[in-house]
Amino acid sequence: MSGLSVRDLRVVFDGFVAVDGVDLDVPRGDVRFIIGPNGAGKTTLVDAITGLARATGKVTWGDHDLLGRKVHRIARLGVGRTFQTATVFEELTVLQNLDIAAGWARRPLTLLRRRKAVPPEVEKAMETVRLSAVRDRPAGTLAHGQKQWLEIGMLLVQNAELFLLDEPVAGMSHDERDATGELLGRLSEDHTVVVIEHDMDFLRRFARTVTVMHAGRKLAEGSVAEVQANPRVQEVYLGHAVQEA
Template identity: 70%
Template sequence: MKSDYLELTDVRVTFDGFVAVDGVTMTVLQGDLRFLIGPNGAGKTTLVDAITGLVPATGSATFGRTELLNRKVHRIARLGVGRTFQTASVFEELTVLQNLDIAAGSGRGPLTMLRKRSSTPPEVEAALEVIGLTDLRDRQAGVLAHGQKQWLEIGMLLVQDSKVLLLDEPVAGMSAEERQQTGELLQRVGENCTVVVVEHDMDFMRSFATSVTVLHAGRVLSEGTVAQVQADPKVQEVYLGRAEVEA
């Protein structure tokens, strides 16, 4: 639907007089793999916190024409807005399949959750395929590789029918191969979802971003394609550094 996009208008977050997010306005369309970058303290995670109900904010953040700001966290999640944190939040003692079952709210009780099932819900099968963990469905989540845990968490959002994914540094601590696989995963997910990636890894951003928003001191400093942002003198001066931009 044309209304299924994330629209931020003049979003502001203030802590005891300190302005952490200072009037951010941006639009992220479905299929636009948007990277949100900027130096530490630029307001990236705080902006995501505001969208997902963790901190109060003024202005407007809408998805599907529904206002998100200042709603309860669980209500925002039910509207189809999901997020991940830098450390994956999975049930490590349960299997990949059981984690997805719980996230899907399939109604299975604690005892039945531990039993083998004769069939798997189609949304769980689809998520397993998308995140590339079909062959590991019976593997305990706690023994998964670091990157695989992040993929599982993304899968847990997908089975909840999240249409907006806000991902906080999803490739932090990953190997080069895991970063590549994660980027390809985000491209697959981005075909049907609106995806915003908070990221510090500039090589990862260059490889996979469709568009980039640069925050500095809580404000939008620059926005555009990777090439446009890298060529912006303001970005070169304030954030990326001329040598790194030209690399």
């Protein structure tokens, strides 16, 4: 089964072209970083893939066409997405959040009780995102990084195969960024990961391949070293032109 394929993707808002004919291929198992200046179209690209922005062109995940589908139907095809601010139920515990995400048929009152047995899928997700030790803590009391990890865990129990993460380390401490990078590596063993990011140090350490966007278009693509050495990327993204020898 093939990975994510984007062809000639265009998103237009009231005459403004936010994404302008982007082609993108992300093979399964990749940890792909998408970078670019503010307004480059990165988040809008992900919005289009996940059904939050109307677009033209063609987007496929495996054998499934995504454009034109409702958001929840795209999610059911294994496409999971996080936002810059984690969307968790802060009054409920880590375990209860994962229970709800997994769709287990439990009455609302039973969610407030400590359960005697944890479904294997939920247990595995907690272990993957390293939250087993805080499973009974309200999500609202978690550290910033832990809330992001919980949201990723919620996608895991929903059987997401493609993870689209929007600036997952924004606001994190150095240790949290390291732990998140390690989590991306664990996820990529069985999943495909696309990360929108501004943290260049994080990118250098954990990206496998990089796509650079500028003004709604794909500017460059390749390994971290290839992208960093690209004169156009240095001029547009880093804000200065490379001097010719």
